[in-house]
Amino acid sequence: MPAHEPSSSAAAAPHFDANATRYPAEDLHAYAAALLEAAGARDDIARDTASVLLDGDLMGHTTHGLALLPGYLQALCDGSMRSSGEPTTMASSAGTQTWDGHRLPGPWLTLRALDAACEIASSQGSGTVVIRRSHHIGCLAAYAKRAAERGVMTIVCCIDPATCSVAPFGAITSVFTPNPLAAGIPTSGDPILLDISASYTTNGMTMRLFKNQQMLPQPWIQDAKGTPTHDPAVLFNEPPGTLLPLGGLEAGHKGYALALLIEALTAGLAGHGRADAAEGWGATVFVQVLDPAAFGGRAAFDRQMDWLVDACHDATPRPGGAPVRLPGERALRLHREQSERGVALYHEIMPALVQWAAKLGVDVPRPA
Amino acid sequence: MPAHEPSSSAAAAPHFDANATRYPAEDLHAYAAALLEAAGARDDIARDTASVLLDGDLMGHTTHGLALLPGYLQALCDGSMRSSGEPTTMASSAGTQTWDGHRLPGPWLTLRALDAACEIASSQGSGTVVIRRSHHIGCLAAYAKRAAERGVMTIVCCIDPATCSVAPFGAITSVFTPNPLAAGIPTSGDPILLDISASYTTNGMTMRLFKNQQMLPQPWIQDAKGTPTHDPAVLFNEPPGTLLPLGGLEAGHKGYALALLIEALTAGLAGHGRADAAEGWGATVFVQVLDPAAFGGRAAFDRQMDWLVDACHDATPRPGGAPVRLPGERALRLHREQSERGVALYHEIMPALVQWAAKLGVDVPRPA
Numbered sequence: 001m002p003a004h005e006p007s008s009s010a011a012a013a014p015h016f017d018a019n020a021t022r023y024p025a026e027d028l029h030a031y032a033a034a035l036l037e038a039a040g041a042r043d044d045i046a047r048d049t050a051s052v053l054l055d056g057d058l059m060g061h062t063t064h065g066l067a068l069l070p071g072y073l074q075a076l077c078d079g080s081m082r083s084s085g086e087p088t089t090m091a092s093s094a095g096t097q098t099w100d101g102h103r104l105p106g107p108w109l110t111l112r113a114l115d116a117a118c119e120i121a122s123s124q125g126s127g128t129v130v131i132r133r134s135h136h137i138g139c140l141a142a143y144a145k146r147a148a149e150r151g152v153m154t155i156v157c158c159i160d161p162a163t164c165s166v167a168p169f170g171a172i173t174s175v176f177t178p179n180p181l182a183a184g185i186p187t188s189g190d191p192i193l194l195d196i197s198a199s200y201t202t203n204g205m206t207m208r209l210f211k212n213q214q215m216l217p218q219p220w221i222q223d224a225k226g227t228p229t230h231d232p233a234v235l236f237n238e239p240p241g242t243l244l245p246l247g248g249l250e251a252g253h254k255g256y257a258l259a260l261l262i263e264a265l266t267a268g269l270a271g272h273g274r275a276d277a278a279e280g281w282g283a284t285v286f287v288q289v290l291d292p293a294a295f296g297g298r299a300a301f302d303r304q305m306d307w308l309v310d311a312c313h314d315a316t317p318r319p320g321g322a323p324v325r326l327p328g329e330r331a332l333r334l335h336r337e338q339s340e341r342g343v344a345l346y347h348e349i350m351p352a353l354v355q356w357a358a359k360l361g362v363d364v365p366r367p368a
Numbered sequence: 369m370p371a372h373e374p375s376s377s378a379a380a381a382p383h384f385d386a387n388a389t390r391y392p393a394e395d396l397h398a399y400a401a402a403l404l405e406a407a408g409a410r411d412d413i414a415r416d417t418a419s420v421l422l423d424g425d426l427m428g429h430t431t432h433g434l435a436l437l438p439g440y441l442q443a444l445c446d447g448s449m450r451s452s453g454e455p456t457t458m459a460s461s462a463g464t465q466t467w468d469g470h471r472l473p474g475p476w477l478t479l480r481a482l483d484a485a486c487e488i489a490s491s492q493g494s495g496t497v498v499i500r501r502s503h504h505i506g507c508l509a510a511y512a513k514r515a516a517e518r519g520v521m522t523i524v525c526c527i528d529p530a531t532c533s534v535a536p537f538g539a540i541t542s543v544f545t546p547n548p549l550a551a552g553i554p555t556s557g558d559p560i561l562l563d564i565s566a567s568y569t570t571n572g573m574t575m576r577l578f579k580n581q582q583m584l585p586q587p588w589i590q591d592a593k594g595t596p597t598h599d600p601a602v603l604f605n606e607p608p609g610t611l612l613p614l615g616g617l618e619a620g621h622k623g624y625a626l627a628l629l630i631e632a633l634t635a636g637l638a639g640h641g642r643a644d645a646a647e648g649w650g651a652t653v654f655v656q657v658l659d660p661a662a663f664g665g666r667a668a669f670d671r672q673m674d675w676l677v678d679a680c681h682d683a684t685p686r687p688g689g690a691p692v693r694l695p696g697e698r699a700l701r702l703h704r705e706q707s708e709r710g711v712a713l714y715h716e717i718m719p720a721l722v723q724w725a726a727k728l729g730v731d732v733p734r735p736a
Contacts, residue, residue: 218619263676271671296458300640
């Protein structure tokens, strides 16, 4: 391991640029919702999907916010994303539900699953909803934030069964997607919001770096022969390279194990995944809510988590390093600041949306 | 990241030596149970605790099997581990229970929690039991294996709130224990058994290497100034070094996030942890069972997981590398082989137990 300092900006909030052109958050929301509606989405679906995508940008996750909207619009237009309808309940028990999402927009479906899981948890202590055949669900931290605001703990994870780019530990061909895992943990102050993947880096980030002819900050991927590299171009060669599991060549059995756990929680429980014919860009989703009130109580929960927040803040930073942050701390600060001052939209996003606005006859918002 | 090949033997089954002196598994179980009973443990508690510890050795996890028994015996003798009694239910809902473990032996408590979680899951779809004030719980993979044999999926994780050795990302002082996370995932064949920690390495492993003046296979720890090193001695200096979170200096925000998630599931939900006065070696425990039958069905679950097992086995290995294994595959092979041929006990274990056998008047088993 080279003795580099943590590059948390690359790791935690890729490519956020405070100097980028800012747009009022409410205007961006209305714009995104109008585009989705013009592409056919039902109005409530359009509003919720726009809201979750915008949360990605508000929190500084610039690859998982409105950068995804052109892909969503394309999918609505070509029919690979459903524009209206409801999920079907395939199975249910007192504490669990299994839905078929019929390829409806993932942000809308996942918010409905979060509502249902909260409702179940309010009487059962925990509630679990899995969704097969959802479309893509956007930035998972957005759900963690909303659940924490309701005073419950939540875990959200997903896979995309239609594609793969992450190698099992010891392999040079891929089986998994990065399989993100997010959690929202309430405290008496700001919640802890974590959003990690079982691989070092993601498809969205490597694709953006490749397009811009940039390098990864660390050799988090390997070429088709298994040589670790910083260069995302190896993923687009034939045969393609692969993303390394978290832990890499030395301890990648841990990232690999995490990837399999997330496959079991999603595809296993939902009964739909890589064993089925690919239906295109989409997701199999797991949403679980745990209500602290049903366990040791909310006050006792907060007491433990507040203690940890303080202990992490009080930990001695690396020599010359920044103070220790909690997961989600920077994202929540950016969310507040950008909600007020306008969203510093990653420079590639608006030009891509303007083309769709012209095509769909939607007005483009003006900078703040 | 240096381009070393995976050292899976070091990572997955530390220090297992097939040529070590072998003892019949049933004799070792009777021996461990007799020692625990002689130290005061109630007979059923002694048997279950012996069984879980032996599972650690059977699966090749030589730091988390009978190597722990001298510590358990000492704790029974000095009263810091309770020898009999029952857990108290502090809170319960239809899908969840919160117990005070009264510092009873963790393996016995955790097996009871697994029973309760399975019972809840059979009617609710999922069951969650958290335990505050358990004593140490041994090798988590042992619970994952037993749950998978019942055809359900389980997640077990724990912390030891009385101690800390793992640094938050960006820090050089510690807040966490390695916070292990295990899961048992049934398939139509052998289950997938994963057992990882939020740090690269564990207290047990670094302690053993330090005692034997050996080095870690990778610089998975840092000295008190934050310099990564292979040398476990830095953990025993004053001020002490710390274990690095999974992902290390570059991507340790992921291991750090995992550590916090496990703190929330254990200390947060149980309402007891680092915010409380330390009571000595122990654990706060989370056990969750998810019944595939309540979701998409067991057959659909198996179909997805079997597909993944085959896909991982079929992935192309690294040049010159071994075929890709599933988590738990080697452990289950060792379990079967050692159950039959005798347990190749790590060489330091029997000499330590013999001293206790003499003190407690228990017969020592003969090699196989």
